[in-house]
Amino acid sequence: MGNFVNNDPHDPRSSSKSLAMRWKHENVRVVSVIAVVAIAITLVSVLVGFSYSKKTVAIVVDGQERRLETRQETLRDVLDEHTIAVGSHDEVSVALDTEVKDGAQITIERAKPIQITVDGLTKTLYTTKDNVKQALTQLNINLKAQDKIFPSKLTSIASNMNIKVVRVTKGVEERKVKVPYQVVKQANPDMKKGTKKTVQQGQSGLVVQKIEKTFEDGKLVTARMVDKKVQAKQVNKVIAYGTKKEPELVVLSADSDDVGQSSGGNSDFDYKKKITNVQLTAYTETPGSVGAKTASGTKVTEGRTIAVDPKVIPLGWWVYIEGIGFRRAEDTGGAVKGNIIDVYYDSSKQVQRFGRKKGYTVYVIGPVKPEAS
Template sequence: MSFAWRWMHENLQLVILLAIVSLALSFMLMVLLNVTAKKEIALVVNGQHRQVETTHRTLQHLLDEQAILVGAHDYISASPLSEIKDGDMIRIDHAVPVHVTADGQTKTVYTTASTVQDVIKANQITISEHDKVFPSPDTAINGDMDIKIVRVEKKLEERQLTVPFQIVTKEDPTLAAGKEKLVQKGQEGVVIQKIENIFQDGKLVSSVMVDKTVQNETKDKIVAVGTKKETPQVTVLSAKSPDMATTTKNDVTFSYKKVLKNVSLTAYSAEEDGIGTKTASGTRVTEGRTIAVDTKVIPMGWWVYIEGIGFRRAEDKGGAIKGNKIDVYIDSLKEAKRFGRKKGHTVYVIGPNKPEAS
């Protein structure tokens, strides 16, 4: 056995100890080399890319080295306590505050979401079909943004409306003038409307009629109005007709057979073409005495007293003198025209004899 082998045999324990120490030193050297070796890490902070070199072993040490703070609401792609390796990519998104108003309440939330829709989803806010979101769901998030959710509710309502009937008049030639007769009773109509009421956050903002049904038809009230002109009843006067009463006019007291109300007065003159000086009764026209009358109302030759005019005698007649109308004779055509037409006179029909003052 050579000297070396004999020595190793005699000092086996020492050899083993030296081997263990050698291995430990090698391991420590490898660890030291690994710790002190530079690593290239890709950092993406709020969407901004940058490459950094570090000799640190954990992510937290790298963040401290780069003065990057990570809050409770921020997003980080790996645990700060995890070891980093060369070529790793670390993503960090810092949360921003946004103000969300919904259901009458406003709260501030911190989010790393990229759109309004993501914020709504992350906060478990339910959006119905008709609800409105401001700004629109696809709007990008920025700090201190206001997000408002308007609750929209549609409700159908039925309304019953009464439609009034119209009154329709129709002329009836078989009915006396001034008389009325009910032909058809009026009936109110009933209409059922369907109204869509739209509420935003509980407040009514619009009402629209979406349907209409006629429940009862409207019937007009029809009234017949008489147009038939009745032939006036004419009382035929004679000297034997009884007196109605006695009155005094211009200091003359007389009895009369009849009183005519609302008599219309006109005047005529012998100077007019076609008017002669002889009356229909055969007398000569005389101003202050002669009048033309409707002999069905005032008998020919009878005296009358005209309020505002005086005593006159029915001595003439004319085609235009009908009913309660009297034509007073005046010599002057100019004065006759000036007389014009006078209405509303009262006339006392006396008889064939002129009253005389007592």
């Protein structure tokens, strides 16, 4: 018999080892694939997460808008990221620690320095407002209706501009004013010329005035009277002075060459002065005024009254006119000057008939009429 030959090509031990090797190789491949997939998933997740954290924010500074992209969480970090500084007096629409969301709009108002003078002090303050009125309100500067603002309230704010507030106050005070009396002079025809007397005593008046005073920053600028009341009435002092003319007496010396004696009709009389070449005219008062007063204070009387020039014949003296008779110098006239005598008549017809006569002789006797002898 021949030898028995084993034809099994595989060694049982060798076969187990090969199976193990194949399993390990395949497992490594699977693990590698799983690891690669895991890494890919992680990277995608990171990238997706990173992409989703990116935000767009609008920052408006003094009306100018800037659109920024950021992944920062708070406004403070966003501003720091883009080097946008915020001053201590600037106004930001939200707090700096606010979480910023995509599409948010943030407003920043830059504060401007201004010089404000008020209540005697000048200060440098900061405002984000547009005009003077808004700035004063923001800075808690109280204004009264009558206060003055320079420049005006609606003036636009500019950096380092000067603003002045003038405090205006008004008050009313009472003032007593003494009103002195006036001296009034009144003519009195019944009193002798050159005399005077007090008819009414004067008394000062008293007026109470209300004065409105206006002060600007404590200094008086205007004062005006808004009311007045008479507390005591003023009484004027009245003084009467005389205008009555007294007859002018001219004393002629008895030693004068003009002194003599004459015969007038049935009377002999002494005279002080003789006047020759005298012109005679006649006059009367206006109709209805018979008995009017003369310059000497007497009433005009036909047959007695004549008008003379007092420098030639004294008022109140008697004269003898040749061809006319005795007459008394009682009146004067604007046209009676020098050696002219105006003879009074009651009737204007008699005046017309008398006309103008020249060449008469007149004897000046004196203040007493001669008696018939």
